[in-house]
Amino acid sequence: MGTLLQIVITAVALWGSTLIPGIDLGEASTPAKAFTLLGVALVFGLVNAVVKPVVKFLGCLAYILTLGLFGLVVNALLFWFTSYLAGLLDLPFEVSGFWPAFWGAIVVALAGWGIGLVADRTRRAVRD
Secondary structure, eight states, X not given: OHHHHHXXXXXXXXXXXXXXXXXXXXXXXXXXXXXXXXXXXXXXXXHHHHHHHHHHHXXXXXXXXXXXXXXXXXXXXXXXXXXXXXXXXXXXXXXXXXXXHHHHHHHHHHHHHHHHHHHHHHHHHHHO
């Protein structure tokens, strides 16, 4: 259940990132866009689970030298890579360049964090 909730949270955060110029879901019905966002959220989760640790390990020195700011660049590139993979899977999610990917990754991180906090508090309140 936790994984499914995380995918939905990421999908909602990705939807928020489509407000940034250069990030587009294409022209489709609302249900089609929702399924696209869920698919892209799954791809994004897999990219973050598989590729990100490798990049962090290989770029360890860059993280240290930039005091972690290199992480913003890595997140943007992984967001852009997710768009590329979505295109290969025929998901109409398009990021048109580095800067939209940079700001989109920030929006997804902040929105995902905020929505996750609300979801955790709601789960705790229901449990107690």
